[in-house]
Amino acid sequence: MSTPLLDVSGIGIAFGGVRAVDEVSFKVATGEVFSIIGPNGAGKTTLFNLVTGIYRPSRGTVRLDGADITAVPPHLRVRSGMARTFQNLQIFFRMTAVENVMVGCALSERTSFLADLLGLPSVFRQNRVTRAKALALLERVGLADLAEAPAGALPYGALKRLEIARALAADPKVLLLDEPAAGCNAVETEAIDNLIAAVAKSGVAVVLIEHDMKLVMKISDRVLVLAQGRPLAEGPPRAVRENPQVIAAYLGDIGSREADRAHG
Amino acid sequence: MKAILRSRLTPLLALALVMALVPMIAPTSFHLRVAALVWIFSLAALGLTILMGYAGQVSLGHAGFLGIGAYAVAIGPARLGLDPLLCLLLGAVLSGLVAWLVGRPILRLKGYYLAIATLGFGVIVALILHSETELTGGPDGMSVARVTLFGWRVTGALNWYWVSAGALLVGALLALNIAASPTGRALRALHDSEVAATGAGIDVSAKKLAAFVLAAVYAAVAGGLLAAMNGLITPEAASFSHSVELVAMVIIGGLGSVFGTVLGAAFLVVLPQALTAFQEYEQAVLGLLIMVFMIFLPQGIVPSLRALIEERLP
Ligand SMILES: Nc1ncnc2c1ncn2[C@@H]1O[C@H](COP(=O)(O)OP(=O)(O)OP(=O)(O)O)[C@@H](O)[C@H]1O
Ligand SMILES: [Mg+2]
Numbered sequence: 001m002s003t004p005l006l007d008v009s010g011i012g013i014a015f016g017g018v019r020a021v022d023e024v025s026f027k028v029a030t031g032e033v034f035s036i037i038g039p040n041g042a043g044k045t046t047l048f049n050l051v052t053g054i055y056r057p058s059r060g061t062v063r064l065d066g067a068d069i070t071a072v073p074p075h076l077r078v079r080s081g082m083a084r085t086f087q088n089l090q091i092f093f094r095m096t097a098v099e100n101v102m103v104g105c106a107l108s109e110r111t112s113f114l115a116d117l118l119g120l121p122s123v124f125r126q127n128r129v130t131r132a133k134a135l136a137l138l139e140r141v142g143l144a145d146l147a148e149a150p151a152g153a154l155p156y157g158a159l160k161r162l163e164i165a166r167a168l169a170a171d172p173k174v175l176l177l178d179e180p181a182a183g184c185n186a187v188e189t190e191a192i193d194n195l196i197a198a199v200a201k202s203g204v205a206v207v208l209i210e211h212d213m214k215l216v217m218k219i220s221d222r223v224l225v226l227a228q229g230r231p232l233a234e235g236p237p238r239a240v241r242e243n244p245q246v247i248a249a250y251l252g253d254i255g256s257r258e259a260d261r262a263h264g
Numbered sequence: 265m266k267a268i269l270r271s272r273l274t275p276l277l278a279l280a281l282v283m284a285l286v287p288m289i290a291p292t293s294f295h296l297r298v299a300a301l302v303w304i305f306s307l308a309a310l311g312l313t314i315l316m317g318y319a320g321q322v323s324l325g326h327a328g329f330l331g332i333g334a335y336a337v338a339i340g341p342a343r344l345g346l347d348p349l350l351c352l353l354l355g356a357v358l359s360g361l362v363a364w365l366v367g368r369p370i371l372r373l374k375g376y377y378l379a380i381a382t383l384g385f386g387v388i389v390a391l392i393l394h395s396e397t398e399l400t401g402g403p404d405g406m407s408v409a410r411v412t413l414f415g416w417r418v419t420g421a422l423n424w425y426w427v428s429a430g431a432l433l434v435g436a437l438l439a440l441n442i443a444a445s446p447t448g449r450a451l452r453a454l455h456d457s458e459v460a461a462t463g464a465g466i467d468v469s470a471k472k473l474a475a476f477v478l479a480a481v482y483a484a485v486a487g488g489l490l491a492a493m494n495g496l497i498t499p500e501a502a503s504f505s506h507s508v509e510l511v512a513m514v515i516i517g518g519l520g521s522v523f524g525t526v527l528g529a530a531f532l533v534v535l536p537q538a539l540t541a542f543q544e545y546e547q548a549v550l551g552l553l554i555m556v557f558m559i560f561l562p563q564g565i566v567p568s569l570r571a572l573i574e575e576r577l578p
Contacts, residue, residue, distance in 0.1 A: 054459065078465030090460035092453045103453040107465040109446040113474055116448070119441030126446065170465055 003066075005030050005205045006082075006174045011050050011060030012229075020046045022229040023060070028174065028205045033196060035208045035216045035237075038226035039249070044209045045087050047226070048176050051207075052084050053077050064174065079107060081173030085163040085180060087209070093152040097143060097162055100151050101134035104169030108133070137165040142191055157188040164195065175199060176207045181215055193219055217241065225249075272444050275523035276436055283429040293421035298537055300421065300493060303428040304486050306529040307435045309513040310522065311482025314439055316511070317520025318448060319475040320455030321371065322379045325386025326483050326510050331393055331502025332359040333484025334491035335400060341409040343399065348411045352488040359484030360477045367476040371469060386507050393499035405498030408491045424493045431489060435482060436522050442478075443522075451475055483510075516557055518567040531557075 004027035012022045021043040028034040036044050049055045051062055053074035061070045064080050072080070083104075092100050109130060111123050138144050141161040146154060151162065160180055167175055177196070181189040189212060197219055200206045210216050216223060216237065223240040225232040227249045233240050240246055286299050308330050315321050336355025340346040346354070370381045393400050400406060410417055442448045454461040454468045462468050491497040500506070513532050517524030535553065539546045561568035 052463070054462075075462045075465050075467050078463065084463055086460065086463075090457040090463070092456040092460065094456055095449075095452055099449060099452075103449050103461065103466070104464045106446060106450060111446055113447055116442055116445030117438050117478075119437070119445070123441070123445045127444070130446070166460075166464065 004028060004063075005065060006051070006207070007061075007063040008051055009061050009063070011047070011057045011062065013046065013050055013055055013058050019229050021050060021057075021226075024224075024226065024229075024231050025060075026224050026231075026234065028207055030173070030205050031200055031203055032221045033200045033206045033208060033219050035210060035220040035223045036226060037210065037213075037216055037223060038232070041228075042226040043229040044226055045178055046229075048084060048178055048207075048209065052082060052176065078170050078172075081171075082176070083167040083170040083172035083174070084176035085160075085167050085178055087178040087182070089156075089159050089163065091151050091159055091162065093150075095151055096148050097151055097154060097158075098131065098134050098138060098147040100162055101137050101165045101169050102130045104137075104166035105130045105133055107170055134165075134169060137168055138162075140168070141165045141195060157184045160184060160188070161192065161195070164192070168199065172204060174205045174207065176209075178209045179211060180208070181210060181212050189215060272440050275521075276433070276440060278523055279436055279526060280433060283433070287422065287425065296421035296425045297493075298534060300425045300428040301490075302526070302530045302533045303425075303432040304489050304493070305510070305513065305533050306526040307428075307432045307489070308483045308486035309510050309517070309525045309529050310432075310435050310439050311479035311486075312510050312514045313517070313520060313522065313525045314442060314451070314482075315475045315479040316514050317518075317525075318443065318455065319451040319472055321472055321475065322375075322382065322511070323476070323479065324379045324383040324504075324507050324511065325389070326382070326479065327502045327504070327506035328386035328389035329359045329363060329480040329483035330487035330490070330506065330510075331389050331499065332362060332480075333487030334497045334501045335393060335487075336484070337411075337488040337491045338406050338408045338497045339399060342406060348409055348492060352411075352485065352492070355488050356481045356484045359480045359487075363477045363480030364473065367473045368469075371472045371476060383504065383507070386502065386504055390499050390502040390504070393502055400499070403499060405496060405500075408495050408497055410495070411492045428489055428493065431485065432526070435485070436526075439522050447471070447474070512554060516554065521567055524567065 006028040009025045011024050013020055024047060026034065036047065038044055046055065050057045053072060057070065061068055063069065064082060067080065069077055069080060092103060095103070109126055111126050115123055135144065135147055138147050141164055143158055143161055143165065146158060151159065154162065160183070164177065164180060181192045184192065193215055196206055196208065208216070208220065220237050222235060223237050224234045225240055225246050232249055233243045233246050287296065290296065290299065308326070312323060312326055315323055333355040336358060337348055337351045340351030340354060341348050366385050370378065370385070373381055394403055410419065450461065450466045450471050453464065454466065454471060458468050487501060490501065509532055513528035514525055515528070516531055517526070517528030535550055536546060539549050542549050
């Protein structure tokens, strides 16, 4: 592997004595799709929260592009090139779809508070630039038709893609996607699958949490399996799938989940 | 038609039109004074519209900032011999500074906790204004020197009407500017999801603080105008009930609508004047009317009406 863009080392956090994430390390390179899988409650989302700075790790470090960002507050991590989506949708429901993505462009906007207050011409120029960028991103995720719709009125699958567009608006070097295809139908999953592959190809390191095994096996370069906060296995999708420990700890769980779904 | 309803400047033009019409319809100085009060309270409430309507942060102590602005205009000329207009500006700066100091710790709190903390702040300001008798005149308040605007002594209801109307127009323009800017987007975003706003690289605490400081400056300017127009100020200006009234104006107007805020202010300033016939039941009738309002126009005046109109348009 070339020099890693994202380098997470020995990271961990405990909630009330329960080690939700314990001694997890992984590296992701530019252009790579790195997937994290594991049963419910394995600590995948918590790991994202540690990497993006929502939680402060009790141990371990996060490096981005060689720089230690473990102590950097979350909004500044975006500045160093980290963007994410959320498992539980975090949409600006009272704004339109395009405005949601425009918020994602915040970092590239160059107006001051005073200019905003006075409504200087530079603000309107900036708005036009931001809007054009946001519309292009909506086009890219296939939501161009819904640009002016209130986000609160969009269907679930569209909101998942809206979050991806908003994250891409920050021009990330690392994109962390927390179950982007959850709750999506086959067609939508296919679209998200293509989108992730295209994003990775454009030179972004993609970290993907996903329960849809078909999707994971298809687009991942490497897979990390978490169970009870600990790394269980890591490697190419095929090797991981055939790992007996993984089958025991995880695929059994998937089986029961599928069964749950079948029974409604 | 829909485009006009949504345009940024529509509320401003509508407001200017109303301002021009009122003196023709209601020319007595009593009516003009009431109208000037509407403009002044609208200005104070507009700051809260930015804080509550855009950013979703409650302040139940906002009359405290109004009090700071009012007493700056009262104390500066009387005790320090400063120019009243300069004191209006100093009051706004002082209020913004206090908001910055108080807001930094307070704005980390959410929901009810933020409401209680800001309430506490308002109570403290009112308490200081009550007890620092030497400086503030205590519960009886103090008289305020006449304001001179570039050599022009501002007196009379009509003059104050135009001064307060002008101040409100400027305030409304700035509020509309903010709404249509990156800052406004950031505020509305953190209103809906702080974690997603953070995820977009927005410094949520800094933006909240900016909105809080701005809201405090609006309130202080309004307070200064109120003191100067009335020529008298009492600690009542900073009272809790005033803070609640400001919040009610914003909510009745429709949380985030500039024109709505003015309607909300008009409602709460004019109605008590009209209800004096009910004497001791005045407050109860007022409360009842607010309840009726919220039941039939739950989103506030302007958003509810806009939704109604847009529904009926093809
Ligand atoms: N803020 C928190 N406080 C207390 N416990 C937490 C917190 N966040 C996560 N946990 C716990 O950490 C564990 C891991 O949760 P996490 O959400 O990371 O799992 P996950 O792998 O994302 O699961 P899922 O597949 O259901 O999304 C769970 O037991 C959860 O209850
Ligand atoms: Mg999760």
